[in-house]
Amino acid sequence: MxxxxxxxxxxxxxxxxxxxxxxxxxxxxxxxxxxxxxxxxPTPWADRLVEALxxxxxxxxxxxxxxxxxxxxxxxxxxxxxxxxxxxxxxxMYEHLARxxxxxxxxxxxxxxxxxxxxxxxxxxxxxNPTGLSYSxxxxxxxxxxxxxxxxxxxxxxSGSEGFLRDVDETLTVVRTFSKAWGLAGLRVGYAISPExxxxxxxxxxxxxxVSAPSEAMAIRALExxxxxxxxxxxxxxVRERLTGRLRAIGFEVPDSSxxxxxxxxxxxxxxxxxxxxxxxxxxxxxxxxxxxxxxxVPWEVMDGLLEELEVIP
Numbered sequence: 001m002x003x004x005x006x007x008x009x010x011x012x013x014x015x016x017x018x019x020x021x022x023x024x025x026x027x028x029x030x031x032x033x034x035x036x037x038x039x040x041x042p043t044p045w046a047d048r049l050v051e052a053l054x055x056x057x058x059x060x061x062x063x064x065x066x067x068x069x070x071x072x073x074x075x076x077x078x079x080x081x082x083x084x085x086x087x088x089x090x091x092x093m094y095e096h097l098a099r100x101x102x103x104x105x106x107x108x109x110x111x112x113x114x115x116x117x118x119x120x121x122x123x124x125x126x127x128x129n130p131t132g133l134s135y136s137x138x139x140x141x142x143x144x145x146x147x148x149x150x151x152x153x154x155x156x157x158x159s160g161s162e163g164f165l166r167d168v169d170e171t172l173t174v175v176r177t178f179s180k181a182w183g184l185a186g187l188r189v190g191y192a193i194s195p196e197x198x199x200x201x202x203x204x205x206x207x208x209x210x211v212s213a214p215s216e217a218m219a220i221r222a223l224e225x226x227x228x229x230x231x232x233x234x235x236x237x238x239v240r241e242r243l244t245g246r247l248r249a250i251g252f253e254v255p256d257s258s259x260x261x262x263x264x265x266x267x268x269x270x271x272x273x274x275x276x277x278x279x280x281x282x283x284x285x286x287x288x289x290x291x292x293x294x295x296x297x298v299p300w301e302v303m304d305g306l307l308e309e310l311e312v313i314p
Contacts, residue, residue, distance in 0.1 A: 010279025132257030
């Protein structure tokens with residue numbers, strides 16, 4: 001698994017953070033961090049955040065599983081499986097987590113699902129990282145006929161849909177994060193929506209103090225300011241449409257994206273190195289079913305400069 005350090009030499013366009021949120025949003029978040037949130041232990045299982053998410057999403061409190069980022073929630077879910085299936089192209093952390101816990105891992109490239117036939121847990125991310133595409137409900141239904149499906153919806157807020165939240169049952173769990181659209185990657189807060197029995201079993205395989213008290217308080221405040229997040233998502237959508245159109249006009253193959261990044265097919269290491277040398281740190285992708293460059297969407301003045309570099313790439 002590749003871990004890229006914070007890039008200090010130019011534009012950071014590889015982590016898919018939301019860079020459209022105003023400073024006032026973060027100033028309000030900091031205000032809720034009181035002294036006692038640092039002095040005392042947090043409540044087990046972030047009960048206040050669970051209550052807030054239950055109200056915000058209109059789901060039962062017992063169906064909410066909080067964790068230290070979506071990766072931590074995925075770890076809890078994977079820990080109860082024997083054989084883990086992964087739909088590629090996919091986020092590299094799935095395989096890393098499963099193998100670190102000694103699980104057997106099987107993968108298949110969309111839309112082929114035959115290699116997943118004996119998996120008891122299957123992970124699929126939609127909208128998809130790294131392509132930006134969203135998978136159909138019919139495809140996910142096929143996966144549900146095999147085993148319990150974990151739908152990673154890290155980018156769902158950028159998709160203009162509710163995702164699979166209302167499809168949650170004993171065959172499907174949804175995992176989400178505050179790291180992307182909510183702009184809180186540094187807080188490490190994620191959660192799953194799953195049947196209460198699944199949540200209970202997952203808690204039994206983990207520790208109760210995964211979410212820090214300051215992170216919990218700021219995530220709750222973020223939910224109260226969802227209007228600012230929605231405004232930032234609209235700006236992401238405008239930049240996404242504009243950039244996609246310009247890239248296609250140049251001649252690049254760019255799939256429709258439902259995320260805060262775009263994926264340019266077929267560009268390789270030479271293009272990646274050229275962009276990085278010119279101050280644009282993008283993600284080089286080499287996954288089964290997806291090879292190219294992934295670019296985080298940021299305000300247009302940066303995207304315009306990136307386009308100037310891409311226009312001269314053969």
